[in-house]
Amino acid sequence: MHTLQDPEFGNKMVTLMAALVLVLQIAMVAQRWIVTNIRLFAAQSFLLAAIANTIAYYNHAPHIYVAAVLTLLAKGILVPIVLERLVARIEIRQEIEPIVNIPLSIVISGGLTLVGYVLAEPFYRPEEAPGAATLGHNALAVAISLFLIGFFMMINRRKALTQVLALLCLENGLFLAAISLTYGMPLIVELGVLFDVLVAVMVLGILVYRIRETFESMDVSRMRRLRG
């Protein structure tokens, strides 16, 4: 049998790429520069599209190809370009100032990955669906970890733009969970979700721009007029 047709090989490829996705996520937690963060996010989206392609190939599920291409276009190319232009336009200081310092953030992310693996365990049932369906058992654990680390990034960052980036990471986690659990949601749902992500980036981008103009800063912790 040709190596490419061997599902075991596909499984290994998915696991490898999922691991890389996780590494990129932790790199985002550790990275200080906003532009690098955006590029890491773009790389992560590319890898996700590659995972989707691999799973589509080994499970003969053509609709995942469509989802993969759309993800690549939307989150791998369009969203990073929009965000980078926004960064250039608002001329911010390029540094992210996390609330918890970076070494501790990495340790916390490691802990969250562990939690992700524990949570993914009940979904691993090789006896029910043997063969190709076990593809991506690790991918689900990585997906849950991405989701949790995304939450952590959201809380840990003060600047409006970096919070948007954290929200996008949450969304990447969801996409990975969708392809590893059920080989993708129905296409119409994927389309709806992607459309919403794109509109959300536009809306939040405009908000970020206006916050920056109004407050002379993107630090959302300075917005505390509304209380009680």
Next chain:
Amino acid sequence: MILALLLAVPLSACAACAVSAVSAVSRRRSVLEAVNVTAFAITFLLALAVASQVLRSGAISLWNGFLYADALSALVILLNAAVALVCSVYAVGYLREDQRLGALDGEVGSHGAEAKLRMYYSLTPLLVFSMLLVTLANNLGVMWAAIELTTLASVFLVTFYGKVTSLEAAWKYAMIGGVGLSMALFGTLLTYYAGHKFPGSEGVAGLNWSILVGQAAQLDKPSMRMAFILVLLGYGTKAGLAPMHTWKPDAYSEAPVPSAAILSVAVLNCAIYGLVRFYVLTSRCLGAQYPGSLLLLLGLFSMGIAVPFVLVQKNFRRMLAYSTIDQAGMMVTALGIGGKLAAFALMLHMTFHTVAKSLLFLSAGNIYQCFKTDLFLKLKGGVLKVLPITGAAFCLGTMAIVGLPPFSLFQSEFLMIRAAFGTAHFLVGALFILFGLGVFTGVTLHVSGMLLGTSEEPRAAWHPWRDTPIAILAVILIVIGFWLPADLLELIRRAAEVVSP
């Protein structure tokens, strides 16, 4: 066919108002106003037609079950279309007054009044379209996308006045909403996973509620357990349940009043609708105990947290927002109690709350524009003297919303308490009464101080665009306290049967 029309009307109104940016002919304010009011009047008539068709022949569907309307959807569609119509008429008067007062010129940004009006009149139909899609979509994933769209469509309504505080409110609204809804999406995904192994559930149909509900008992139990928690947190954020409620008072007090009314009433109905759909699936899969206790926890917590905030509130629009949190808590509690009676009380409450809360928001808008403040401290009473009709309507709405006996909400709240004691939820019933009393005290204290007394302001004239919707709503509120049309009652009963047959 009628379902597609129902979606097409607000969408084309949105498109018509949005393209008016390019065509000089329709740039005038009156054209935008006419397009909106007409579109929502047609939407309301279509909603009536959908409701009557559902009553006559049961659930209807279109495009292979992509759109689906049963009694529950029909009820929510009817209520939301009614709110949209009333608010669109009111908005004409409200925004004209704003323009006259110069409130649209704003402190920040270079958006002129004209651009702002165009934004309002094209985003509101988009918001209404997305709310209709929430209730018509059979596919739970499409429903999720539509709920997310309600948030995205209304973010710029919150920043409408372009103030510093509106940006803060909109940021909170978009971010908390976004995080919450991402959890709901995870829950939806797990629901799909729980059912995707059945034959015939591949592809789009695998997330169709009407199909899932038939197989609910065989859904994968551990996944449904996790899915329900995530969905509850997600749509609970959208409904403004504590502790995810913090965006609510900010967004409602910064948005223009007609939008705040739509957000507080119709969008809340949509969020509760989403919760109900998932509750039905989960309770048929795992039994009513598990989702019920989670709902009771969040519902009672929301009711409880509203009490201190209502008591110390300084701003009447924020007070109304906390009252909405309290009411959302009540509805979720009723859902959690479970059983036929509680489900009926929930649907009844949703109907009554729709009327009473839109009345309150719209009359609060009149008071705000007349006195140019929304703080109790600066207002110092006399609203009844200056604005007799608005004041009377506000008083009426307040009495209804705190659950005073002759009014409608008393009936539904009484039914909820009866259902709680009837199903041996004694602690729930007791806490319900306690928190209800707390909100009652706070709201009546503030509102009586605001309405009674004297004021130096001259007595205001009758404003047809703003006062007619208020008068109509007030009459409806009084009438439904004593008499519900037989068809509406039947629709409410059937909607309750969807929840608990």
